[in-house]
Amino acid sequence: MISPHGMTIIVKKICQFIAPTIFLFGIYISVYGHLSPGGGFAGGVIMASAFILQILSDGSLLEKLKSERWRLELSESLSIFSFLILAVLGLLLAGTAVFFGNFLPPGKLGQLISGGFIPIGNLIIGIEVCASMTLIFVALIIFKDEESE
Amino acid sequence: MILFVLCFVLFMIGLYGVILQRNLIKIIIGLAIMEYSVYLFLILIGYVKGGTVPIISDFFENGPFVDPLPQALVLTAIVIGLATKALLLSVAIRLYKHYGTFDIRKMNNLKG
Amino acid sequence: MGSLLPLYIIIPLGTAFLTLIFGRWLHNLGKYLIIPAMLFLTGLTIYFVSQIPQTVVYRVGGFADVLNIPVAIFLVADGLTNILLLIISIVGLLVALYSLSYTKQYTGETKFYALFCLMLAGMYGVVIAGDIFNLFVFLEIASIASYTLVAFGIEKQQLEATFKYQVLGGVSSLIILSAIGFIYWTTGTLNLADIARQLPQVKSFQLFVSVLLIGGFGLKAALVPFHSWLPDAHSSAPSPISAMLSGVLIKAVGAYVIIRLFFNIFQINYQIAMTITVLGTLSMIVGVFLAIGQWDFKRLLAYHSISQMGYVVLGIGIGLLVLATGGQEKVAILAITGGLFHMLNHSIFKALLFLNAGSVEYRTGTRDLKRLGGLAEKMPITSGSSFVASMAISGIPPFNGFFSKVVIIFAAIQAGYYWLAFFAVVVSIVTLASFTKVQKYAFYGELPAKYENVKESPFGMSLSMTILAILCLIMSLLIIPGVREIFLKPAVDVLMDASKYSVKVIGL
Numbered sequence: 166m167i168s169p170h171g172m173t174i175i176v177k178k179i180c181q182f183i184a185p186t187i188f189l190f191g192i193y194i195s196v197y198g199h200l201s202p203g204g205g206f207a208g209g210v211i212m213a214s215a216f217i218l219q220i221l222s223d224g225s226l227l228e229k230l231k232s233e234r235w236r237l238e239l240s241e242s243l244s245i246f247s248f249l250i251l252a253v254l255g256l257l258l259a260g261t262a263v264f265f266g267n268f269l270p271p272g273k274l275g276q277l278i279s280g281g282f283i284p285i286g287n288l289i290i291g292i293e294v295c296a297s298m299t300l301i302f303v304a305l306i307i308f309k310d311e312e313s314e
Numbered sequence: 315m316i317l318f319v320l321c322f323v324l325f326m327i328g329l330y331g332v333i334l335q336r337n338l339i340k341i342i343i344g345l346a347i348m349e350y351s352v353y354l355f356l357i358l359i360g361y362v363k364g365g366t367v368p369i370i371s372d373f374f375e376n377g378p379f380v381d382p383l384p385q386a387l388v389l390t391a392i393v394i395g396l397a398t399k400a401l402l403l404s405v406a407i408r409l410y411k412h413y414g415t416f417d418i419r420k421m422n423n424l425k426g
Numbered sequence: 427m428g429s430l431l432p433l434y435i436i437i438p439l440g441t442a443f444l445t446l447i448f449g450r451w452l453h454n455l456g457k458y459l460i461i462p463a464m465l466f467l468t469g470l471t472i473y474f475v476s477q478i479p480q481t482v483v484y485r486v487g488g489f490a491d492v493l494n495i496p497v498a499i500f501l502v503a504d505g506l507t508n509i510l511l512l513i514i515s516i517v518g519l520l521v522a523l524y525s526l527s528y529t530k531q532y533t534g535e536t537k538f539y540a541l542f543c544l545m546l547a548g549m550y551g552v553v554i555a556g557d558i559f560n561l562f563v564f565l566e567i568a569s570i571a572s573y574t575l576v577a578f579g580i581e582k583q584q585l586e587a588t589f590k591y592q593v594l595g596g597v598s599s600l601i602i603l604s605a606i607g608f609i610y611w612t613t614g615t616l617n618l619a620d621i622a623r624q625l626p627q628v629k630s631f632q633l634f635v636s637v638l639l640i641g642g643f644g645l646k647a648a649l650v651p652f653h654s655w656l657p658d659a660h661s662s663a664p665s666p667i668s669a670m671l672s673g674v675l676i677k678a679v680g681a682y683v684i685i686r687l688f689f690n691i692f693q694i695n696y697q698i699a700m701t702i703t704v705l706g707t708l709s710m711i712v713g714v715f716l717a718i719g720q721w722d723f724k725r726l727l728a729y730h731s732i733s734q735m736g737y738v739v740l741g742i743g744i745g746l747l748v749l750a751t752g753g754q755e756k757v758a759i760l761a762i763t764g765g766l767f768h769m770l771n772h773s774i775f776k777a778l779l780f781l782n783a784g785s786v787e788y789r790t791g792t793r794d795l796k797r798l799g800g801l802a803e804k805m806p807i808t809s810g811s812s813f814v815a816s817m818a819i820s821g822i823p824p825f826n827g828f829f830s831k832v833v834i835i836f837a838a839i840q841a842g843y844y845w846l847a848f849f850a851v852v853v854s855i856v857t858l859a860s861f862t863k864v865q866k867y868a869f870y871g872e873l874p875a876k877y878e879n880v881k882e883s884p885f886g887m888s889l890s891m892t893i894l895a896i897l898c899l900i901m902s903l904l905i906i907p908g909v910r911e912i913f914l915k916p917a918v919d920v921l922m923d924a925s926k927y928s929v930k931v932i933g934l
Binding site for chain 1: 429432435436439440443444447450484485486488
């Protein structure tokens with residue numbers, strides 16, 4: 166259950182410092198997914214933990230969470246749809262013409278911009294996982310709080 | 315070899331939870347334990363003694379790699395497991411709302 | 427032609443997510459999108475069937491084989507997949523048509539159609555996947571969508587049913603996943619064709635892996651020792667979803683995979699063939715006897731699903747047994763034809779029966795047979811089509827169920843398994859008795875006073891039921907020589923040339 170006022174001021178202040186750092190770390194993990202361990206899913210989970218931390222420490226009204234829910238749903242669907250479009254682009258473009266064909270130049274091994282569309286895909290997956298994890302958290306809270314009323 | 319046996323033991327502990335527990339949440343935990351034992355098993359399959367990270371790069375020595383494919387499988391399976399667990403938990407919460415308890419012995423609308 | 431295969435995954439997924447994105451503003455978008463999408467996929471399937479039967483291979487991502495090791499993800503279509511693709515497309519199209527009116531009683535229709543499309547994508551994926559891990563992933567997509575759809579009405583019964591379904595489905599998925607782990611351990615590959623090529627050299631674990639796979643996919647197909655989730659889940663779900671689950675899902679993710687694995691991938695051996703036959707016979711007998719005592723319309727139908735799946739598995743099992751003991755090839759062909767043909771027929775008439783039950787529930791609000799009666803004059807289309815379907819499922823000529831059952835029984839006699847033939851006949855008679863009860867209590871007899879004002883179901887629902895009833899008659903034409911060669915024979919050939927699967931797919 167989430168209280169509308171959140172936790173004490175100490176926790177709030179510390180979370181204000183920590184949460185952006187966690188979020189940045191999540192983006193780093195997602196973007197470097199093709200070079201080092203990590204990738205979209207792990208990065209997305211880390212990004213989502215930043216949001217969850219904020220909701221837990223600052224507290225939130227049930228109505229506000231409910232109104233946020235459709236935005237999370239929308240960003241989840243949009244990112245997954247853009248991943249599908251990325252895959253279909255490989256099918257449509259002349260260079261590859263296969264489903265999931267890598268239509269961007271491969272680049273040099275070990276550089277950040279390399280591996281064709283894989284970094285883009287990782288970032289999209291990161292956003293999608295972040296949105297869906299936060300959505301699961303918010304939805305479970307809403308279910309629980311509706312029950313206790 | 316001992317590790318595979320331990321995996322199997324973990325699987326059986328999970329199965330015990332699923333079959334014999336009467337609490338919805340404990341059943342879900344049992345299912346999760348079974349899942350982790352299967353993930354561990356898959357990771358063990360890909361393990362090579364003394365192997366390094368399977369990344370081709372200047373930073374890592376090019377020794378024998380551990381098999382990266384089971385790791386990819388486990389990652390995918392974790393995502394699937396996450397979706398199933400979230401769904402199961404939300405169903406459990408809804409059931410709690412209807413019955414006021416997590417005890418499956420009290421839920422007997424379906425018979426036969 | 428091969429380049430059309432990914433469309434089976436792209437179109438349902440695209441429809442699902444478009445529906446979810448714009449569903450907040452355009453409430454009926456799902457309804458407008460799903461019918462064209464399904465029409466297109468049905469047309470595509472008919473195009474695939476009309477081609478000279480050949481094995482079509484598609485490499486996702488375009489990766490070529492490295493040192494004869496297939497590294498790409500394969501999508502494969504051949505004679506056997508054509509049958510499944512046709513079942514999914516036709517039943518999916520008609521059920522979608524039916525849902526247009528039926529889902530008006532629910533809030534959140536957009537999510538219904540999105541989940542429906544996801545389930546379709548999962549089933550198409552299972553059927554065309556060429557490697558065992560992607561098969562597992564698509565199976566989970568289909569399963570998770572179906573778990574959610576079973577609980578769509580969020581009432582007590584539905585939640586309870588979906589919990590049971592999910593726990594058992596989760597256990598079966600884990601069994602399948604560990605079997606996949608063992609397969610990768612022993613063969614070092616996940617590609618189905620490559621596994622088929624490597625397995626003869628591997629002696630260890632073969633039987634163990636087979637048992638795990640039979641357990642896992644048998645749970646998905648609801649064969650008898652593993653059937654306890656099916657009556658709850660299939661009877662609690664919204665009726666169009668019951669039709670999809672009973673008509674398509676248990677075949678696409680259960681029976682199809684068992685058939686594909688034990689004919690084309692694993693070597694045919696006697697123990698496994700015997701196990702499959704025994705499981706089929708048990709399901710056939712136990713399912714029908716459990717169905718007799720039921721008074722809930724949809725629960726009765728769900729038990730009959732178990733029994734009819736028993737027929738399918740029995741046909742396949744006799745085919746395997748004959749091949750394993752080195753019997754006549756002709757008999758094996760007959761048995762497999764019967765099994766596959768019954769799978770096709772069952773998906774049509776069982777979907778129709780569930781839609782009938784849905785119409786009755788939609789208009790009267792109950793599915794308790796004791797409280798119904800005399801609906802024949804009030805709902806002529808529902809009652810007429812349910813009569814056709816009841817005759818088809820009980821094996822009365824000239825409907826399609828008769829022909830497939832007769833083929834299976836003949837095959838059992840010719841193979842020398844007289845007891846199995848006897849059981850098949852007895853079960854068929856009991857089925858007839860059970861459906862006579864349904865007809866008598868639901869559609870004939872005395873009309874209770876409170877149903878005086880009951881009307882026929884809306885246009886979309888009536889139309890899809892009529893088409894399915896006509897299909898029940900037309901499907902019987904598939905068995906006559908001449909037509910059989912177009913459709914059933916290629917599928918049987920794929921199974922009879924068991925060892926050639928890897929040659930056809932990866933050319934080795």
